[in-house]
Amino acid sequence: MSACLDISNLSARLPSGQRVLRSVSLTVQPGEVRALVGESGAGKSMIGKAVLGVLPPSVRIVEGSIHLEGADLGQLSAKERRRVIGAKAALIPQDPLTALNPSRRVGPQMTDRLIHILGWAADKADRRVRQLLDEVHIREPDRVMRSYPHELSGGMRQRVLIAAAFASEPRLIVADEPTTALDVTVQKQILRLIAQLQQEHGTAILFVTHDLGVVAKISQRVTVLYAGKVVEEADTPALFADPQHAYTRALMAATPKYTDPMASLMPVDDTVLAGLAAEIAVADHDWKPGGGTGRG
């Protein structure tokens, strides 16, 4: 079975020489939900951006490859890459308040990919979007599609963005912390909605998050990232039952539990961090292209 997304040995750095991704390898099988977990600055969103071809211009990929549905994105021209990503991948963004254009009505923002990139007829695109709005439990599709984003609530906008992401039947969706900006009650609904649509449509999802609770609920496999380096990769149940890496254990100890909300949380231990720093130093030392300029 060929992977839907195959990231192999991906390294990226800033102009300062600082490495932001360190030989990351990661596959997402068709229909699989792969969680990518790590603290802020670990590079998890960076991986999502690299997959979607929207890395900030300052970040340079110096090594490795990304295959999306068999297409080697690094080998394609910018135009072809755009086409491939536009047709096969989609993004559920982090902040629904900023991810919709404030001066355009919601409807055209949902149908534009279908019409202008995939070449659908306008009425077909319209029907498709209405169907998806129904699937995300929006009862007044007409009103919503005629609205400007500021006329909708945050949860409503996230539903709209989820519907838009699934509307084009992408093979892969990158969900970049899609619940982080929402309040807790809405978070749960949105998470359930993504899981439900994922199962119905059989879409592979790369689910970027810092929340281990979310990981447990939605994913089949987990990759734990620290400082742009994969520290552990496992099936989700296995990871929670028996975390292998000290950092993963520390991360779990730092996560509040609903069963025992009053339990004191442990910050990640200094010895764990020192161990990680040593691992990264070793990795950077072995790393050839560009020579050992990158110190994390």
Place this chain on the structure above:
Amino acid sequence: MIFQRFLIRLLTMAITLLGVSVVVFVIIRVAPGDPIAMMLPPGASDDDIARLRALYGLDRSIVEQYFIWFSGVLQGNFGTSISLRQDVMSLVLSRLPATLELSIFALFIALLIGGPLAILGAREQGTAVEAGIDVANGAALSIPDFLWGLALILLFGVLWPVFHISGRVSPRLDLPFVTQFYLFESILRFRFDLTKDLIGHMFMPALALALPLAAIISQLLKISLKEVMTLDYVTLARVKGFSETSVILREALKNAALPTLTLIGVQFTFLIGGTVIIERLFSYEGLGNMAIDAVINRDLPLIQGIVLVFALIFVLINLAVDMMYALLNPRLRHG
């Protein structure tokens, strides 16, 4: 609600115009220079001077003079020009269309140069193309419009004479126009031979006025485009597969245009102010040219009339900008 806001706007406009009229009225009377001295030959007797002064009401106090003038204005009577001995209102109206056509043509050129340059610069961020645009903007901005005027005369009037250096229209032409909006009317009448002649005269002064504004538009719009292009919805549009150009045109331009639009309003009023010197430079028969004559002749009623018309144009432009702002920004529409 909207009606109420509109009324408040009208009231502010009236107060602004009232303030302008008072300030101008006082300043041109306090400033040195005497209209009567300009009218009489040297060696006129004191009696003659006093008689003439009384004739024009200049022997009264400034406050009295103002109220006489103001009650006239309220009835639509702006007085009689001292130097030209004609009704101020009809003089102003005969020249205003020429200036409006020139200014709007200049604004059009500025948008046509500045807009595409901004889009190109935003698309080619961080490349030599963007650097080149920055340099051109710097040059266009740091050279004032009248110097551009001189440079253009040298270039398109002397070295490569393709445009007319002076006047509004070639004098030998037979003009069928009933209004003073020559350019507009020539297009409506399909007299494109006349349109061509008019643009041949208007192009250089308009370009001189437009260049600094084009640089401001290009620079500011480029900066706001670059800012907007880092926002999430633009990233989302890129992920959808849209090209950089269509991302700019579909997603970024409208939102980036808002801050630029306000500035264009302010800068357009500067541009209209610039017509005073540029019209003189190109002997273009507009209101600005007339304003300079009026000042030289100390023609108090005419100066007042012209300044009031300029002030009216400025407040109208501000009103138009506000209305366009609301139109472009849906969040302000129901405010």
